[in-house]
Amino acid sequence: MITDDELRERTEALVAANRDVLDDQIAFRGAQWDDGLATVQFPEGRGGLGISPGKQSIVDDVLRAHGVRYDNLRINPIGIGMGAPTVLTYGSDELIDKHLRRIFTGEDIWCQLFSEPTNGSDVAGIPSRAVRDGDEWVVNGQKVWTTLAHVSSYGMLLTRTNPDVPKHKGLSYFILDMHAPGVEIRPLFQITGEAEFNEVFLTDVRIPDTHRLGAEGEGWRVATTTLMNERVALSGGPAPRGSGAIAELVKCWGERAELLAPAERAVMRDRVSDLWVRAEVLRLTNQRAKDGASAGNPGPEGSVGKLESAQLSQAIHECIVDLMGAAGTIHELGYPMTRSDSAPDSRTGRFLRSRANTIEGGTSEIMRNILGERVLGLPGDVRVDKDIPWSEAPR
Numbered sequence: 001m002i003t004d005d006e007l008r009e010r011t012e013a014l015v016a017a018n019r020d021v022l023d024d025q026i027a028f029r030g031a032q033w034d035d036g037l038a039t040v041q042f043p044e045g046r047g048g049l050g051i052s053p054g055k056q057s058i059v060d061d062v063l064r065a066h067g068v069r070y071d072n073l074r075i076n077p078i079g080i081g082m083g084a085p086t087v088l089t090y091g092s093d094e095l096i097d098k099h100l101r102r103i104f105t106g107e108d109i110w111c112q113l114f115s116e117p118t119n120g121s122d123v124a125g126i127p128s129r130a131v132r133d134g135d136e137w138v139v140n141g142q143k144v145w146t147t148l149a150h151v152s153s154y155g156m157l158l159t160r161t162n163p164d165v166p167k168h169k170g171l172s173y174f175i176l177d178m179h180a181p182g183v184e185i186r187p188l189f190q191i192t193g194e195a196e197f198n199e200v201f202l203t204d205v206r207i208p209d210t211h212r213l214g215a216e217g218e219g220w221r222v223a224t225t226t227l228m229n230e231r232v233a234l235s236g237g238p239a240p241r242g243s244g245a246i247a248e249l250v251k252c253w254g255e256r257a258e259l260l261a262p263a264e265r266a267v268m269r270d271r272v273s274d275l276w277v278r279a280e281v282l283r284l285t286n287q288r289a290k291d292g293a294s295a296g297n298p299g300p301e302g303s304v305g306k307l308e309s310a311q312l313s314q315a316i317h318e319c320i321v322d323l324m325g326a327a328g329t330i331h332e333l334g335y336p337m338t339r340s341d342s343a344p345d346s347r348t349g350r351f352l353r354s355r356a357n358t359i360e361g362g363t364s365e366i367m368r369n370i371l372g373e374r375v376l377g378l379p380g381d382v383r384v385d386k387d388i389p390w391s392e393a394p395r
């Protein structure tokens with residue numbers, strides 16, 4: 001087993017050997033993958049070293065110290081955070097070899113095709129259909145809120161292959177070529193004025209059966225792997241203490257505190273301090289969850305981080321906008337098709353974007369249901385359609 005010092009040395013050696021391509025995303029990240037330093041919990045030869053995921057921060061710290069500026073969230077958030085672990089867990093050797101490295105380098109952007117107009121929280125009940133035709137499947141239906149579909153090469157597609165069994169048992173999971181005939185992508189614009197997500201229409205789209213992940217009818221199990229990884233990815237993972245949104249709040253406090261009336265300043269100081277403590281508690285919780293996560297399939301702990309990080313993000317951005325007073329209401333609208341993880345640049349833009357945090361990746365109500373049932377062992381939600389064939393459920 002590699003020690004922490006050896007891991008640091010290995011990363012230093014990677015940087016030394018690739019100094020001339022530090023600014024070339026594909027070349028540098030390709031070398032990082034080949035060295036097993038991309039996702040350290042993945043097996044050797046597949047971008048990792050088969051060690052605890054918590055050790056990735058050792059690699060990342062060395063890279064940051066050398067000014068390597070790529071980070072997974074900006075390069076390929078859905079592909080790296082969710083696609084790669086799902087392909088690794090359920091894909092054939094051929095699919096793993098084809099996709100994993102290109103996901104990490106960002107040569108292939110990935111998106112997640114789960115939600116449909118009628119089913120988001122209850123995604124197991126989706127009506128889109130795949131019908132088998134020889135060695136292929138023919139898919140028809142509509143997806144919605146598909147982040148990054150407009151720039152993606154591949155999508156993780158959940159669809160119904162058998163309507164005559166209970167909803168969770170009739171789903172299958174495919175890797176969809178987003179440029180296949182019959183895939184039509186239309187932008188959806190958000191409150192921020194950006195369009196990071198889309199509607200995706202699927203009309204007689206053909207997918208080879210070899211692009212299926214997991215057995216036919218086992219799509220729900222595969223989707224659960226994706227969703228658990230999504231919650232960990234969305235909870236942000238362990239960031240340096242006092243960084244990110246909370247750093248912005250502290251900076252804003254520094255700029256605005258003296259402008260506030262004494263009584264208001266005292267109230268806002270309490271609010272800022274309280275948020276700082278919550279941010280630190282979340283950071284430590286995420287660190288613990290990450291350390292404890294098994295290689296390919298983190299448990300429901302991800303839902304704790306997802307729930308709190310979404311609510312905390314909103315509370316921090318609300319506090320920033322309150323501190324800014326009237327200036328906090330100004331937001332320039334444009335309509336670019338971008339992902340707004342790095343943008344919007346303005347504080348008000350980030351406040352507007354944070355409204356989505358308690359919806360994307362599963363709403364806060366659903367996170368509470370998961371925590372109540374699977375972590376606290378409370379009685380389950382009412383599910384009248386769980387055991388009857390999907391085709392017989394009223395809708």
Ligand SMILES: Cc1cc2nc3c(=O)[nH]c(=O)nc-3n(C[C@H](O)[C@H](O)[C@H](O)COP(=O)(O)OP(=O)(O)OC[C@H]3O[C@@H](n4cnc5c(N)ncnc54)[C@H](O)[C@@H]3O)c2cc1C
Nearest residue numbers: 112113114115120121145146147356359360361362363365
């Ligand atoms: C910014 C953003 C990006 C997204 N990106 C993607 C993506 O890339 N791919 C993708 O597939 N989807 C994506 N989504 C969709 C997202 O997963 C869904 O919006 C979410 O799961 C909620 O589903 P819904 O919108 O259909 O709301 P609904 O499921 O209709 O829920 C409506 C309301 O009812 C509540 N509710 C529903 N069921 C229950 C219950 N059992 N108990 C208590 N309350 C309940 C919900 O909490 C919510 O408040 C994205 C969403 C956003 C906002």
